[in-house]
Amino acid sequence: MLYRIWYLITKELLQLARNRIFGPLVLIGPLLEMSLVAWATAAPIEHLSTAIVDLDRSAESRALLTALHNTDTFDFNYYLTTPPQVTAYIEDGRAVAGIVIPADYSRRLANPQAEPPEVAFILDGADPISAREALNSAQGVVKHLNQQLFTEANPGQSADTTLVQPRLRVRYNEEMKKSIYTVPSEMGLILFAIALMVASIAIARERELGTLEQLMVTPIRRLELILAKSIPAVLLGYLVFLSMLGVAIWGFSVPMRGHWGLLLAVSFCFILIELGFGLMISAYAQNQTQGLMLAFTWVMIEFFFSGYGVPVETMPDILQKIAPIFPIYHYMIIFRGILLKGVGLAAFWPHLLVGLAIGSVVLTLAVWLLGRQTWE
Amino acid sequence: MSIRKMWAVLVKESRHIWRDPATLVLLLLAPVLLMIIMSYALVADIREVPIAVLDFSQSQTSRQLLATLANSQDVVINRTVAGYTEAERLFDRNQIKALVVIPPEFATALSSGRPVQIQILVDGTDPTTAEHVITHVVGRSRMFGYNIALKTLPAQISRLTASQWIDLRPRTWYNPNLKNTHGIVPAMIPLVLSLPALAVMNALVREKEYGTLEGIFATPLGRSELLIGKLIPYVLTGLISAVLCALTAVQVFGVPFNGSLGLFVILAVDFLLASFSMGIFMATFISSQAASSVLGLLVFLFPGFFLSGIFYPVASFPDLVKEESQWLPSTHFVAIVRGLMVKGQGLTALYQPALMLLALAVMMTFLSVFFFKKRLK
Numbered sequence: 114m115l116y117r118i119w120y121l122i123t124k125e126l127l128q129l130a131r132n133r134i135f136g137p138l139v140l141i142g143p144l145l146e147m148s149l150v151a152w153a154t155a156a157p158i159e160h161l162s163t164a165i166v167d168l169d170r171s172a173e174s175r176a177l178l179t180a181l182h183n184t185d186t187f188d189f190n191y192y193l194t195t196p197p198q199v200t201a202y203i204e205d206g207r208a209v210a211g212i213v214i215p216a217d218y219s220r221r222l223a224n225p226q227a228e229p230p231e232v233a234f235i236l237d238g239a240d241p242i243s244a245r246e247a248l249n250s251a252q253g254v255v256k257h258l259n260q261q262l263f264t265e266a267n268p269g270q271s272a273d274t275t276l277v278q279p280r281l282r283v284r285y286n287e288e289m290k291k292s293i294y295t296v297p298s299e300m301g302l303i304l305f306a307i308a309l310m311v312a313s314i315a316i317a318r319e320r321e322l323g324t325l326e327q328l329m330v331t332p333i334r335r336l337e338l339i340l341a342k343s344i345p346a347v348l349l350g351y352l353v354f355l356s357m358l359g360v361a362i363w364g365f366s367v368p369m370r371g372h373w374g375l376l377l378a379v380s381f382c383f384i385l386i387e388l389g390f391g392l393m394i395s396a397y398a399q400n401q402t403q404g405l406m407l408a409f410t411w412v413m414i415e416f417f418f419s420g421y422g423v424p425v426e427t428m429p430d431i432l433q434k435i436a437p438i439f440p441i442y443h444y445m446i447i448f449r450g451i452l453l454k455g456v457g458l459a460a461f462w463p464h465l466l467v468g469l470a471i472g473s474v475v476l477t478l479a480v481w482l483l484g485r486q487t488w489e
Numbered sequence: 490m491s492i493r494k495m496w497a498v499l500v501k502e503s504r505h506i507w508r509d510p511a512t513l514v515l516l517l518l519a520p521v522l523l524m525i526i527m528s529y530a531l532v533a534d535i536r537e538v539p540i541a542v543l544d545f546s547q548s549q550t551s552r553q554l555l556a557t558l559a560n561s562q563d564v565v566i567n568r569t570v571a572g573y574t575e576a577e578r579l580f581d582r583n584q585i586k587a588l589v590v591i592p593p594e595f596a597t598a599l600s601s602g603r604p605v606q607i608q609i610l611v612d613g614t615d616p617t618t619a620e621h622v623i624t625h626v627v628g629r630s631r632m633f634g635y636n637i638a639l640k641t642l643p644a645q646i647s648r649l650t651a652s653q654w655i656d657l658r659p660r661t662w663y664n665p666n667l668k669n670t671h672g673i674v675p676a677m678i679p680l681v682l683s684l685p686a687l688a689v690m691n692a693l694v695r696e697k698e699y700g701t702l703e704g705i706f707a708t709p710l711g712r713s714e715l716l717i718g719k720l721i722p723y724v725l726t727g728l729i730s731a732v733l734c735a736l737t738a739v740q741v742f743g744v745p746f747n748g749s750l751g752l753f754v755i756l757a758v759d760f761l762l763a764s765f766s767m768g769i770f771m772a773t774f775i776s777s778q779a780a781s782s783v784l785g786l787l788v789f790l791f792p793g794f795f796l797s798g799i800f801y802p803v804a805s806f807p808d809l810v811k812e813e814s815q816w817l818p819s820t821h822f823v824a825i826v827r828g829l830m831v832k833g834q835g836l837t838a839l840y841q842p843a844l845m846l847l848a849l850a851v852m853m854t855f856l857s858v859f860f861f862k863k864r865l866k
Contacts, residue, residue: 152807234658239664460583
């Protein structure tokens, strides 16, 4: 049995080496892509185009604008003269935020007990993620200014007079850097997508070209064929994984707090599981186009269970219930757990177990589908 | 260029699509299906984040605080732990996102009017969820203290309100509650339409791989007739998908459609031409479907997710990436779809991305005709 698999592996590797574009594309493409994406998304959301109307033009209003500008969230691209102009700039998309300081700002600020000055802050909600960031940033600035003004007016008194004083401690990611969360997600997603793609056309190609029938009349068994098809793909996938991991840790300073051996072993298992999905698609598809489209669709769905856009825990109940079907859901929990929290097997063994169970089911299905389609 | 010859290629390519029902269904319906699943997953706003409490006080006051914290859907107290080690294990297993520790002196301090600290430990691995927990737990516990002070220490309250100096009045247009639905669901349309782009690229590569392209070379067909004839059937299926997707966004997810439908169709064709001609351009350089699949991922899927401005605004990218994202058709179409559907913008506001798409389409078609050597190897 072993030598039969060995011959097939040699054939696969030869085919891989003969295609001069494919190998380098699979090895270098994901690495470049991950670096680019990680680089692009490592910076916090800032430099949002902002339109300003300062009707007061006083030292106080300038202090407020400077404080807002110092956050780097806003780029003051347009200084306008009347409030309706802001409307036009937001409508046609030149600005995503607008700040209007009224003419009586400094006068009212001198006597806030009577009537505090109102500052209009207009946001384009069409991009809710940026809008939320802008809102948080502006509210933070105003809160800070309020505290400052209070302390200046009442020297010696603490601005924080609340009875219950929450003290925060953020664990694992003290600075709450977004990249520590997003870079591992991006990496896991790119890795899974590539592994799935490579596997999903492996068998479909033989079927499309008619060579699958030739393989079927040789003494090779279906399971052997599937194993032989997956080994070169695993090798490629694992190489891609190692290089991307290196870039994530040394290039984008994602912390590695857990056990290296564990991380490498578990990742190997999950690449295998994902390949199983690809081979299942491949055994089902009639031709490479179908295999490709199915794999593409599957990757897009998996994307959402990686927790990149919204955390899985906050999705609707039905989606939370089906999330465990997707290997990436388990893998992202384990991967982040080892990298960021430094946890061991004791913390995540249920996820590993479910992943392995999915893997064996999928592999069995692939073998079954291969037989069914061939003897029809 | 002769229309008749182009028509012949067009009919042949349409038959290819039509003859294989599975591919046709994938081409037409997969984008809509994806759109539904992805939007459904993404429009969820963060809520019911699981947290645990460690209550050293065990008093009526501490239970009141916990009731206040649990009194919303923002967080759910699903564990009461006895010590830090137990909490540690829950953090490790990803079962809680935060731990609220109430000190033993909580009730006595509050009843005598002394400030008291409560500790909140937050799992920072996912900063978005962490921020959500912080906002709600901190806000609610401060409010709890404020309400107690209101009863027992009215003198301090007047000072508190005096700290309201500047009154920031936020007003959000188009999407007052900042719900993800209105911003993200329309932006999914360009993303799911990368599926037909992949199919186009594959259609040309397949002919190369099979060797049927050589048969076509022997005919009097010109390069541009071949390429454009191949493109048009896919633009039509893509357009059907685009309209179905927009319909789904409006009917299923309640996204407003404030712009004109005619303009949407025209700009969708503009986008499809740009992204498909990009697919054709790449197909001229590769000769196996395996390579085209990986290239499709690298050029259409990942940049579509990460670089087209759906989750991160293009404005905050480093300059080099900002320039690169201008080369992606989906970046421009995200701006167009959001503007047209949600803001009701017309061509006067959208001419810039529309022109960019047109320029990309023309340039890519020209380049592919140029590089697509009509000869045998």
